[in-house]
Amino acid sequence: PLIGAALGRQDGLGPAFADLAKLAAQPGLPAALLAAAQQALGARLEDSAPLDGPALKQAFRQSGLLHEADALAGKLAGGQVSDLKGALLALRQALMAALQQEGAVKGGAMPNSSADIAPRAAAAEGGEPAPPPPLPLPKASAQADQGLRPPPPLRDALPLPQAAAVGSIGPEDAGPAMMAKALSTVDAALDRISIAQYASLPSLPEAASAPLQRWFAELPLALPTGTAILPIEIEEDRGGARTGAASSRLWRMRFALDVEPMGPVHGLVTLQGQTIGVSLWAERDGTRRLAADHAQDLREALLGGFERAEIEIMAGRPQREGSAAGHFLDRKS
Numbered sequence: 413p414l415i416g417a418a419l420g421r422q423d424g425l426g427p428a429f430a431d432l433a434k435l436a437a438q439p440g441l442p443a444a445l446l447a448a449a450q451q452a453l454g455a456r457l458e459d460s461a462p463l464d465g466p467a468l469k470q471a472f473r474q475s476g477l478l479h480e481a482d483a484l485a486g487k488l489a490g491g492q493v494s495d496l497k498g499a500l501l502a503l504r505q506a507l508m509a510a511l512q513q514e515g516a517v518k519g520g521a522m523p524n525s526s527a528d529i530a531p532r533a534a535a536a537e538g539g540e541p542a543p544p545p546p547l548p549l550p551k552a553s554a555q556a557d558q559g560l561r562p563p564p565p566l567r568d569a570l571p572l573p574q575a576a577a578v579g580s581i582g583p584e585d586a587g588p589a590m591m592a593k594a595l596s597t598v599d600a601a602l603d604r605i606s607i608a609q610y611a612s613l614p615s616l617p618e619a620a621s622a623p624l625q626r627w628f629a630e631l632p633l634a635l636p637t638g639t640a641i642l643p644i645e646i647e648e649d650r651g652g653a654r655t656g657a658a659s660s661r662l663w664r665m666r667f668a669l670d671v672e673p674m675g676p677v678h679g680l681v682t683l684q685g686q687t688i689g690v691s692l693w694a695e696r697d698g699t700r701r702l703a704a705d706h707a708q709d710l711r712e713a714l715l716g717g718f719e720r721a722e723i724e725i726m727a728g729r730p731q732r733e734g735s736a737a738g739h740f741l742d743r744k745s
Contacts, residue, residue, distance in 0.1 A: 414606070415606065415607060415610050418564075418603035418604075418606050418607055419564055419607065421599065421600055421603045422561075422564050422600055422603040422604040422607055423561050423562070423597065423600035423601065423603075423604065424561070424562045424574050424577060424601075424604065424630075424641060425574075425601045425604060425605075425630055425632055425639070425641050426574055426575075426576060426577030426579075426632075426638070426639055426640070426641050427577045427578070427579045427580060427597045427600070427601075428500070428579075428594075428597040428598050428600065428601035429452075429453065429456065429577075429579075429632055429638075429639035430576070430577050430578055430579025430581075430597075430638060430639065431579040431580060431581045431593060431594045431597045431598075432449050432452055432453055432503070432594065432598075433453065433579075433638075433639070434579065434581045434590070435449045435581070435590060435591070435594050436449040436450055436453060438586070438590060440587075441510065441591075442506070442509075442510050442513070444506050444509070444510075445503075445506040445507065445509075445510045445591070447506075448499075448502050448503040448505075448506035448507075449503060449506075449594075451499050451502065451503070452496075452499040452500055452502075452503045453634075454499075455474065455495070455496045455499050455632065456632040456633060456634040456639060457471050457631055457632065457633045457634065457642070458634050459633065459634060459635050459636070468631075468644070471631045472627075472629050472631065472644060472646070473495075474494065474495040474496060475495065475496055475497075475605075475629035475630065475631055476495050476496040476497025476498070476500075476605045476608075476609070476629070477605075477608065477609055477612060477627060477628075477629045478495070479495055479497040479498060479605075479609075480609075482494060482495070496605070496632070497602065497605050500598055500601060500602050500605070501602065503598055504595065504598050504599070504602070507591050507594060507595045507598065508595070510591055511588060511591055511592065511595070514587065514588045514591070515588075562574055564604065564607045565604070565607055565608045565611050565628055565630070565643065566607070566611055567610075567611045567626070568732060569611075569732070570645075570666065570668070570678070570729075570730060570731075570732050571628075571643035571644065571645055571666050571667055571668040571678070572643060572668055573643075573668035573669055573670035573676040573677065573678065574630075574640065574641035574643070574668075574670060575640055575670040575671070575672075576635060576637050576638025576639055576640050576671075577638065577639070579597065580593045580596065580597055581593050581594065604630070605630075608628050608629060608630060611626075611628050612626060612627045612628050612629075624647065624648070624649055624650070625647070625648045625650070626645055626646070626647045626648075627645070627646045627647075628643070628644070628645045628646075629643070629644055630642070630643045630644075631643075631644060633669075633671075635671060637671075637672065640669065640670060640671050642667060642668075642669050643667065643668055644665060644666070644667045645664075645665070645666040645667070646663070646664070646665050647663065647664040647665070647666070648661060648662075648663055649661065649662040649663070649664065660684065660685060661684070662682065662683075662684045663682065663683040663684070664680065664681070664682050664683075665679075665680070665681040665682075665683075666678075666679065666680050666681075666730075667679045667681075674694070674696070674699045675694070675695055675696040675699055676694075676695040676696075676729075677692065677693070677694050677695070677699060677703075678692070678693040678694075678695075678729055678730050679691065679692050679693070680730060686718050686719035686720065687718065687719065687720040687721075687722075688714055688718045688720070688721050688722075689721070689722040689723075689724070690710065690714070690721070690722070690723050690724070691723075691724045691725075691726065691730070692723075692724070692725050692726070693726045693727065693728055693729055693730050694725070694726075694727060695727075695728065695729065697727065700725060700726070700727050703725045704725045707723045707725055708723075710723055711723045
């Protein structure tokens with residue numbers, strides 16, 4: 413039931429980070445709000461740092477996927493912010509406090525989204541809903557207005573490349589209007605992270621014995637042109653192991669990225685024991701030719717750490733294999 417509501421509100425992380433960059437550069441905003449915005453912006457992967465295995469592992473760990481699990485384990489004691497979801501939640505609180513100080517929100521209620529500000533403010537005052545205030549209450553982003561909101565990260569869906577977004581804050585926005593728009597895109601980003609967490613849950617009650625487990629997260633990548641989103645899906649296929657050895661298990665990592673001048677690129681990395689395979693799909697022919705020209709270099713580099721390496725370069729987009737038999741079987745009745 414919680415995810416059903418989030419599906420209608422969610423939007424990509426890109427619009428939120430586009431708005432945060434404008435918010436952090438706006439003079440005259442409360443210091444606590446600016447600090448929270450900078451903290452959230454600091455959760456991005458920087459293009460100046462090596463995008464290697466340890467960096468990806470840390471970013472995936474801090475994507476917000478395990479936020480509640482960390483809280484239950486006591487790793488977030490004292491309001492500690494350790495991941496992207498925690499940073500966005502702290503920013504949301506700072507935005508609400510700033511809007512309350514500006515008089516845009518009455519009472520102490522924390523709405524589920526910025527679209528709830530006006531009706532809840534009226535309810536807090538004990539009267540009939542007042543006419544909407546002059547403060548604009550936008551949709552999640554400019555992309556949503558144009559019908560470009562990315563589909564939610566549902567289970568069994570392939571990672572979707574997401575280029576740097578525009579956001580919803582315009583040059584004419586300032587003060588409460590700017591903060592309300594930022595709150596809207598932050599809410600939509602938090603809904604998307606929650607959907608990604610749901611998509612990472614095992615689909616069967618017998619989770620411990622399930623042959624397949626997937627984890628999905630979206631990593632913000634700071635670029636000179638804005639914040640691109642790097643979705644990554646990690647899949648452990650326990651059913652492919654003929655023995656109980658962990659080295660015989662099959663691992664898959666899918667990802668997608670859309671940055672200029674390469675354009676949309678999709679990838680699949682498979683690992684089983686000391687054998688690794690890399691499949692790349694490029695939607696632009698020039699990018700496909702460039703990748704093909706350097707495929708042998710990649711293979712030789714991989715052979716420095718693995719016994720066998722296979723490289724495949726293709727055009728277009730990958731296709732998800734069909735669901736296994738029994739995927740929609742009602743196992744409870």
